[in-house]
Amino acid sequence: MSKNERVILAYSGGLDTSCILVWLIQEGYDVICYLANIGQNEDFGAAEAKAMCLGAKKIIIEDLRENFIDDYVWPSIRAGLIYEDRYLLGTSLARPCIASGLVRAAIRENANFISHGATGKGNDQVRFELACYSLHPTVQIIAPWRLPEFFSRFAGRQALFEFAAANNIPLPVTPKNPWSCDANLMHISYESGILENPDQEAPETLYQMTSALETSPNDPTVLEITFDKGNPVSLKNTKTNEVVTEPLTLFTRLNEIAGRHGVGRIDIVENRFLGLKSRGIYETPAGTVLYQAHLDLEALTMDREVRKIKQNLQQKMADLVYCGFWFSPEFDFIRQCVDASQKCVDGTVRVSLFKGQVRILGRRSQNSLYNQELVSMDEHGGYDPVDAGGFIRAHAVRLKEYYRVKTEKE
Amino acid sequence: MSKNERVILAYSGGLDTSCILVWLIQEGYDVICYLANIGQNEDFGAAEAKAMCLGAKKIIIEDLRENFIDDYVWPSIRAGLIYEDRYLLGTSLARPCIASGLVRAAIRENANFISHGATGKGNDQVRFELACYSLHPTVQIIAPWRLPEFFSRFAGRQALFEFAAANNIPLPVTPKNPWSCDANLMHISYESGILENPDQEAPETLYQMTSALETSPNDPTVLEITFDKGNPVSLKNTKTNEVVTEPLTLFTRLNEIAGRHGVGRIDIVENRFLGLKSRGIYETPAGTVLYQAHLDLEALTMDREVRKIKQNLQQKMADLVYCGFWFSPEFDFIRQCVDASQKCVDGTVRVSLFKGQVRILGRRSQNSLYNQELVSMDEHGGYDPVDAGGFIRAHAVRLKEYYRVKTEKE
Amino acid sequence: MSKNERVILAYSGGLDTSCILVWLIQEGYDVICYLANIGQNEDFGAAEAKAMCLGAKKIIIEDLRENFIDDYVWPSIRAGLIYEDRYLLGTSLARPCIASGLVRAAIRENANFISHGATGKGNDQVRFELACYSLHPTVQIIAPWRLPEFFSRFAGRQALFEFAAANNIPLPVTPKNPWSCDANLMHISYESGILENPDQEAPETLYQMTSALETSPNDPTVLEITFDKGNPVSLKNTKTNEVVTEPLTLFTRLNEIAGRHGVGRIDIVENRFLGLKSRGIYETPAGTVLYQAHLDLEALTMDREVRKIKQNLQQKMADLVYCGFWFSPEFDFIRQCVDASQKCVDGTVRVSLFKGQVRILGRRSQNSLYNQELVSMDEHGGYDPVDAGGFIRAHAVRLKEYYRVKTEKE
């Protein structure tokens, strides 16, 4: 590679990307570090100092938290995205958000290269890179953990420690947990290390966003969550009457409350895009509450058949997000479809958070398709029960024919 | 109608079907009551005495509990059936089981008519009747709540009370709850009455199978549930080492344990087959645990793409069960498909039940497709990270083309 | 029924609806006949005279041909609607168009009743009535062929002839074909009578819109059809250079040309909404050409994954149209989705019509996603073949795992 080519490095401040920073410089690149604030717990000042000290030409720190909530988390809530029935896609949503930032930086800084520290077996490399290729088709990616000269040299963490020591890269002061984790506003994920055995229980000490049920409050918190066109627009604590409406504040506040009640932990085996099964543990407190509340409001305001069609679309959409196709023709298309389904998803859901449980207590909407008069056992409400007989007998015609032919044959 | 035609009446022992029994006799029918034991809490002896006293020619009481577990609940667990993302179909599964019994009775007793007390707006009439028509195409159904001469006469419950009083039909001693409920081994459902307002919370006193979280035990129970071809075959309490394997016992025991921990309550608005939205509350303790455990085991043992295909099939299958198509060509077909997917769903899932939560702690299987060596961050295990680069770039070709054309156009 | 209630009757001028007209008058209704011109071959003046002579209060004749093309046929072409892989839905599309007219008339004329002559086993009753109920929820439908007092009286056509004779209703001068047919701009359908035996071939004399292959021209006609956002906007005969662009003219002209070449006949068994299988024969000359040309243009301009998603939607949409749900929440929704997929479906397809065949000769578009340089065997065009190896090996990881576990087990 020619000297002095410019690289934007997705920098986290941790050991791996610090080593990559130094390695890239040693390979002759000018490196600009890019660090997005998407709600992770991080000393951004320290990370900046460290990067500059290690030889970065520059470090760009961008606060993407509002962007993350508005343009990634809210669309996911509207769509009701859930991967393989359980995973709320916290990491998957963050990747295209960060990749957008990387591409903006690359264009601004006139850099032809983007580099990241994602491993060669995981989903994140795919999510980062597909987003970069879509948004900036001529960009070139440097993924050190897929380069034999890098991954062979740094096989095992010991080589990394030695490289760090030799290059004045500060080692972490606290001993590393025997697992890896990734945090953003939406969730913290945990995997690898001792979690690689899918039959071994995760230790209680692992969890950072959610309380253990044993220590969570002994009184429920009851919240009213209001949606407009599928977006959360208001969070009200029915006891304190506290109301928050600003998206980032709403989400952060809900994370605190739901986390305190131990809501949103899952331990799953999932299928990665590259075909491997992996075991992951996730904490998604606010996301879990919003997913449940939105699902409940859809049941009230969305027609049955629309719901079925949307359900198929949302499963496809969840797969697309998981696999890194946020910026793709099919995602653009499916997103328009899903948004069309949300026009009437307005209203308020009352939920209780308690001992890890989200329980729906009630729901109301001006667009409710629930007709109490019509469904009541005590009234006819314009509905003639006699019609149901015709409905059933008409449906039975086909069934009778099938069983007639089947019986004749046997 | 000609006199002395024979009717099999789906009899519950309650006020409604007692009145229908007397009304049918008054209309000139010979009535044989049929009462299936599917695990509901019922004094079968009293029900028998009452029916005979009211003029039934005969009462048939059949214990269908094992049949219900083996042929309805287990297939549902294997398939992972859930309606509209939340409802585990407890009532829907019971109806074809009972209808089979009604048809067997009708054939044995040479009766041309089957009668039931289901209302004219609900799903149960459809489930009962479609099953009867499929299994016995020439049968005729008498659904009094759809007959104008009946429902006009008994509009409002007062008329029913008066009819009961006039005909020596015993009235319930305890005042009726301001809602109706339906119970079987799988669940209890609650609807109508005060529950018809979807924004009004259900009172804690409503629940019969599950403890309130406030009073549930302060220690988790950890269970190991073993499946064979998708069927639960063993339930082990890891503390007491109690093991149960017989299906009915296993299910009943799990109901007790999960119910004690408050597991399995939902409060939902759902879409009935007849197009109305209704609000229902359900308690499904054992069903909830088995659904979650089975889902987790599938993630370990089932290929990703098989899972996607099966997921589409199971959603369709859940709709079919909900709408009463248990005995139908499409259900026969889809059931064979789903069962083909279960050949390798063997293994053990460890779950913790605590404060309403089912938490998965670990899982293992001899058919596991999870390859710890392959997925490990510390080893290559035959996987070459370089390939991932080609995988990503090949996927990007299409995306780049799309954005190239899109950008040129703009 | 109270006297002098007003009915809008969907009137065709034929024997059946003439008898219904007289019968409704005899039942005490004021009848306003409604006759839509949707391109069928009809003497509208004669029909008007006949209706008035038989006692109609009024007859409304509306030319809906442009409305039919713009709002029903074009959306169907855009969506690529085809029912059960073969039927292009000619009748299904016409019904909601006519029903809209009926409802408009009912509202304008202050009539509470709408009546039609559709039979009690077919799809058309459903299509008419669901559309009416959606657009005018309080309307009441009189469907004589479902009323026992009507269908019992007129069982067999002889009773109808006698009623006609007794009421001065003119009988058709030409003997009726031994089948029934229904015509509009889009197609003519044939069913019942001798066609009810699905193994009996339809006689060549049946066909009205399409030439027999034996007598069709011995030279192909080559056309260029241009689409804009999925709508046909230009039809050009490449030999004569004749160009038509006005929708109704374009469609009519294409019907003539394609019909002359014998294009668009099918003979199928189909599944009606009410669960019966029926045999139908259809001629859809222009519709067949446009369906094929549009399909081809989509292949050029639509992304592969968007296409898959749209394909699922269009199948659902075709079912909805067939079953009469044109005016429904799910149709509203799915139509928005499909239209979103058509934004780039612009371009020109060259087709040859000859001996019943539509053959695609070529296609071009400014939105083409086909990149000749990229796909060429002779150039790399920015594509690195090495990447394909990684793509394949990455896909193989999952397969190898599956076969490893499967083999170990065996």
Next chain:
Amino acid sequence: MSKNERVILAYSGGLDTSCILVWLIQEGYDVICYLANIGQNEDFGAAEAKAMCLGAKKIIIEDLRENFIDDYVWPSIRAGLIYEDRYLLGTSLARPCIASGLVRAAIRENANFISHGATGKGNDQVRFELACYSLHPTVQIIAPWRLPEFFSRFAGRQALFEFAAANNIPLPVTPKNPWSCDANLMHISYESGILENPDQEAPETLYQMTSALETSPNDPTVLEITFDKGNPVSLKNTKTNEVVTEPLTLFTRLNEIAGRHGVGRIDIVENRFLGLKSRGIYETPAGTVLYQAHLDLEALTMDREVRKIKQNLQQKMADLVYCGFWFSPEFDFIRQCVDASQKCVDGTVRVSLFKGQVRILGRRSQNSLYNQELVSMDEHGGYDPVDAGGFIRAHAVRLKEYYRVKTEKE
């Protein structure tokens, strides 16, 4: 690579694989050529002599025609496989059949390598290699057209000619067509060269299996095709009474007849697995007839709802076959599902072949679900038209509610 490693080369006898043979030998491999007879027009003796003369250690020629029909073509007919609504998958079906042969040879000959001449942009490399990896996970693939040392050296065909000349590889005597083609029993495909311009019509001289409509017979041939469990089991010419039943003979005979009538040509743009769009022209005479006849028989014998479910499965299955996943867990699964749907697909379809058209004339089956009595306009046949009214009004409840809420809102 170590000398004298053994390679099984998928050999066609053409220039490309002859050059690859010599190149592999020059690279130090022992090469065993494998040539499958799947119905292509080939001088197998000449191919054998050529391979041995060029230095192959051995050549294996296997007649896979029956295997191809029984295990690949028939399953495809049963499933009704069609890719992107038009392509009958002739090449896609042949690849796993040949790959199986390659793997059998590799195991028998104790070879660790398999090599082929497929290009680096196409689908065939994927189909060959995924099949090989599934069936023989430890095999290694040599794909010269993806190796930079090969494809850089042989960029453009001139270098290949020079290599051939220098190594005594006979050049083709006839000038190469300006396109490439691939033939087997099922079809011939044409692509690249002048066909790369999707707007340029293919010349009539290209076609090898099908007559031009201008020269095809002026009399139709009427055939009766009988299926058993979805498999074609008999082909009868209704004029000559010739009957063939042996699968390979049946298929070959049908190819001749349908080809003579010009049946089965398509010209399409399709989406390759690797994300490129390509233009292909295909001739599939017998496959087209069988596809149409089988589709028609399913309409007669398969329940409507089963059909819908199967339709989704078959689309997925067609994608799998196209993309090379014949040997995969999902294909194994879906194939079982589809086969379960074929249990009753027995019967006979009468088709006319004429001027490129397959027209269905009639169909019959002992498993017919078509009930002529029931559907007849002239009889009730146990069907009460009154029920249809209830059916429609019950369906309208949901629609009325939706429009009520929508109207209130506006």
